[in-house]
Amino acid sequence: MKLSRFYPVFDSSEWIERLVPLGIELVQLRIKDCQEEHVRAEIKKAKALCAQHNCTLVINDYWQLAIELGCEWVHLGQEDLDTADITKIKQAGLKIGISTHDDEELLRACRLEPDYIALGPVYPTILKKMKWHQQGLEKVTEWKGKLDQTPLVAIGGMSVERAEGAFLAGADIVAAVTDITLNSDPEARIKEWLNACKNVSNEATV
Numbered sequence: 232m233k234l235s236r237f238y239p240v241f242d243s244s245e246w247i248e249r250l251v252p253l254g255i256e257l258v259q260l261r262i263k264d265c266q267e268e269h270v271r272a273e274i275k276k277a278k279a280l281c282a283q284h285n286c287t288l289v290i291n292d293y294w295q296l297a298i299e300l301g302c303e304w305v306h307l308g309q310e311d312l313d314t315a316d317i318t319k320i321k322q323a324g325l326k327i328g329i330s331t332h333d334d335e336e337l338l339r340a341c342r343l344e345p346d347y348i349a350l351g352p353v354y355p356t357i358l359k360k361m362k363w364h365q366q367g368l369e370k371v372t373e374w375k376g377k378l379d380q381t382p383l384v385a386i387g388g389m390s391v392e393r394a395e396g397a398f399l400a401g402a403d404i405v406a407a408v409t410d411i412t413l414n415s416d417p418e419a420r421i422k423e424w425l426n427a428c429k430n431v432s433n434e435a436t437v
Contacts, residue, residue, distance in 0.1 A: 234257050234287065234347070234382060234403075234404060235255075235256035235257040235287070235404070235428070236398070236403070236404055236405065236428040236431045237255070237256070237257065237404075237405065237407075237424050237425060237427075237428040238257050238258070238259065238384060238386075238404045238405065238406040238407070239255060239258055239259070239406070239407050239408070239411055239421070239424070240258070240259040240261050240291075240386075240406055240407070240408045241258060241259070241260060241261070241408075241412065242260075242261055242262055242263070242412075243260075243262070243273065244260070244273045244276040244277040244280065246412065246417075247260065247276075247277045247280050247281065247288075248276075248280050249417070249418075250411070250417060250418065250421050251280060251281060251284050251286050252284055253418060253421045253422065253425070254421075254422075254425050255284075255286055255421065255425075256285070256286055256287065257286065257287045257289070257404075258277075258281065258286055258287070258288060258289070259288075259289040259290075259291055259306055259406070260273065260274065260277045260288060260289070260290055260291060261291035261292075261306075262291070262292075262293075263292075267293075267296070270293055270296060271296055271299075271300070274290060274293070274296055274297070274300050274302065275300060278300060278301075278302060287303065287304065288302060288303070288304065289304040289305065289306050289328060290302050290304065290305050290306065291305075291306045291308075292305075292306070292307065292308065292311050293305075294307065294311070294315050294316075294320050294325070297320075297325060298319070298320065298323040298325065302325065303324075303325060303326060304325060304326045304327075304328065304346075305320060305325050305326075305327055305328070306327075306328040306329070306330070306349075307327060307328070307329050307330070308329075308330045309329075309330060309331070309332070309336050309339070312329070312339065312340075312343070317343055326346040327343070327345045327346055328345060328346060328347045328348070328349060328384065329343065329345045329347075329348055329349065330349045330351065330386075331348055331349065331350055332350075332351065332352075332366075337350075337374065337377070341377075341378075341381075345381065346381075346382070347381060347382040347383070347384055347403075347404065348374075348378060348381055348382075348383055348384065349383075349384035349385075349386050349406065350366060350370065350371060350374050350383060350384070350385060350386070350402075351366065351385070351386035351387030351406075352365055352366060352386065352387020352388055353365065353366050353367065353368065353370075353371060353385045353386065353387045353388060353389060353393075353397060354387055354388025354389065354393065355387075355388050356387040356388045356408075356409070365387070365388065366387070368396055368397065368399075368400040369400075371383065371385055371397060371400040371401050371402050372400045372401045374401075375400075375401030375402070375403075376401070382403040382404055383401065383402050383403050383404070384402065384403070384404040384405070384406050385397040385400075385402035385404070385405050385406065386405075386406035386407075386408075389405050389406060389407045389410060390407070390410045391410070391420070391423045391424055391427050394424070394427045394428065395427065398431050405428070407424065411424070
């Protein structure tokens with residue numbers, strides 16, 4: 232299976248409905264602090280939209296709902312790993328992405344044999360408060376050297392202008408959040424992202 236080089240993260244199905252039709256092939260639905268029924272409805276809608284547009288949908292955190300609703304991918308943070316049943320997730324046929332921020336978390340993630348590992352924040356981010364400082368492109372290169380065939384996602388403060396540097400440093404995929412959702416013209420920004428990523432040779436294979 233191949234993953235797109237461009238990986239936007241949205242907090243609602245409304246964003247997915249608005250922007251996925253522009254040509255997005257990989258997207259994450261990341262909903263925080265909402266009732267489960269709301270999240271279930273959002274996942275159902277996002278799943279239908281992505282199926283319609285041939286886009287791979289990744290569900291952040293809610294692995295039980297992802298299994299229940301027949302999703303293909305789940306993304307887990309380090310805190311999620313404390314309670315997630317990785318065996319059950321894999322037995323259900325879901326692929327797994329894991330967030331990492333330091334060497335200890337990288338080792339923990341690698342032991343679980345995920346389908347991609349995300350490193351962040353590569354640059355300072357306003358998405359959420361973190362105890363980690365920016366990792367920098369040097370860390371991207373260092374970690375890619377440790378991952379063998381596991382795709383590496385660069386996330387945190389990423390922009391169209393920074394994408395090329397992340398790819399050159401070794402990232403297989405670049406994830407973006409606020410660079411799109413806080414942009415005055417999200418549709419135009421998506422097109423810029425797609426153009427920036429289309430010339431990167433070979434997609435990441437998982």
